[in-house]
């Protein structure tokens with residue numbers, strides 16, 4: 001494994017840093033406070049190639065691999081976790097699902113608009129009563145001639161209201177049977193398909209999270225993604241890569257919080273000395289730096305396996321589990337280092353702390369990652 005960043009990664013990190021300083025940092029507190037989902041920022045990120053990082057150039061994307069993708073998500077999330085989450089969900093869930101399992105016609109129809117950021121993508125698996133147990137979904141699709149009729153509700157969906165295109169996994173067989181679900185592409189504006197309640201969240205507040213409601217939504221069979229019955233298997237494949245995404249999001253948040261705490265510790269004086277000179281603070285910084293480096297190594301291991309086409313369920317689950325817990329712990333320590341100022345909105349660490357918690361929940365909770373890892377090591 002080569003731990004050095006390639007030229008593309010360096011270029012991406014610089015480009016995003018400069019974009020974020022001009023377009024995200026000045027506005028992110030307002031977006032956070034008012035829960036504004038800044039669609040125009042995603043359109044602009046699309047112009048930079050950030051909304052189609054993994055999409056081949058022939059479909060209008062940047063044509064990069066997972067190393068560059070991770071660099072992208074880390075660089076954005078170092079500034080704002082909410083924007084990082086939305087970019088991650090758009091790229092690795094909706095867009096990647098169509099890229100991996102779509103027909104040539106579907107790819108030509110949907111990927112150019114998604115990759116350019118003209119369209120925002122959503123991906124619907126979770127439902128009100130089935131989160132970790134997603135295989136037990138209640139949303140159904142029934143075949144009627146050349147059409148499918150969808151009924152049900154998905155919740156907690158990133159871009160559930162504003163998404164122009166959604167990949168939706170619905171049950172097409174009997175409950176609790178094998179191969180009983182199928183994936184479909186549903187466009188915004190299809191009769192019967194509406195965005196429901198927008199959630200009011202602890203963190204990631206500028207990333208829209210909403211219900212998607214399907215009331216007799218009729219879609220043509222040409223909108224089906226892959227084989228009938230393959231929906232859940234496809235979802236698990238997408239989530240293997242998605243875990244790298246959330247691990248990268250976590251790493252970016254941890255790095256952002258750490259950098260803020262490190263700088264503050266050198267500038268803040270108490271007892272006539274910088275607080276970094278107290279061992280209680282410097283050891284905390286040492287622990288934070290070590291955890292961040294360990295998380296980065298686990299992510300690199302998962303990315304290495306992904307780029308070689310090797311099995312990575314265990315490695316991506318380990319990276320997601322560890323990096324997300326590190327994001328929570330590092331942002332908590334960062335607040336402690338800033339003392340009372342860490343508790344205020346004048347510094348970004350309280351936002352990192354609120355944003356970080358999602359990482360231990362979304363795309364499989366920490367407990368579910370342990371389930372995946374233990375299954376793999378016991379098999």
Ligand SMILES: Cc1cc2nc3c(=O)[nH]c(=O)nc-3n(C[C@H](O)[C@H](O)[C@H](O)COP(=O)(O)OP(=O)(O)OC[C@H]3O[C@@H](n4cnc5c(N)ncnc54)[C@H](O)[C@@H]3O)c2cc1C
Pocket residue numbers: 089122123124125126130131132133155156157158159204209358361362363364365366367368371
């Ligand atoms: C901000 C946000 C964005 C999201 N975006 C999307 C999206 O775009 N698309 C999408 O489909 N979903 C999305 N989700 C949903 C997310 O993936 C689920 O919230 C997550 O999978 C957990 O499901 P749940 O919330 O129903 O919790 P539950 O499954 O009800 O879990 C509750 C608790 O029980 C534990 N638990 C459950 N089963 C087990 C078990 N077998 N062993 C041990 N412990 C267990 C869990 O770890 C957790 O601690 C999003 C969620 C959030 C909060």
